[in-house]
Amino acid sequence: MPHHLMNLRHVPDDEAEEIRALFEAHDVRYYETPPSRWGISMGGFWVHDPEEAQRAKTLLQEYQNQRLHSQREAYEQWRSQGEGGGVWYMLRKKPVRTLAALLAILTIGALSLLPFIRIG
Structure with a gap:
């Protein structure tokens, strides 16, 4: 087997x-x-x-x-060596990409919660 x-x-x-x-x-x-x-x-x-x-x-x-x-x-x-992950590292190295990703996360979160906010 x-x-x-x-x-x-x-x-x-x-x-x-x-x-x-x-x-x-x-x-x-x-x-x-x-x-x-x-x-x-x-x-x-x-x-x-x-x-x-x-x-x-x-x-x-x-x-x-x-x-x-x-x-x-x-x-x-x-x-x-100063390399690393995290939001602050990415914000320093690639600010436009990081801000766009954060904006997308907030938008998706807001759209997901919108039906529940309208109920109340």
């Missing part, structure tokens, strides 16, 4: 490539199904053998922990 190791929906290409390389380096006999374009099937990495599934899950857990730490370090470095 097939064992699902990992969902591939919303997985970046570089992460999927690293996982393929990890499985190849450790001789994990896996197969892959791609996610569908419309989000109906999730796609993923699969194995048939239960012992192989356990070994692959252990490898994936170790890989995910390493990736978590490396991505967190990259994010902290990005933030320490």
Whole structure:
């Protein structure tokens, strides 16, 4: 019976490539199904053998922990360089786009609430 190791929906290409390389380096006999374009099937990495599934899950857990730490370090470095998210950052970098988005949000909110305001 097939064992699902990992969902591939919303997985970046570089992460999927690293996982393929990890499985190849450790001789994990896996197969892959791609996610569908419309989000109906999730796609993923699969194995048939239960012992192989356990070994692959252990490898994936170790890989995910390493990736978590490396991505967190990259994010902290990005933030320490003055880059960052948030409204104020976007307002400084792209004021017209940010103000247009905020105006659109307020307009949609007002139009959504208008029927309820008219009732009272």
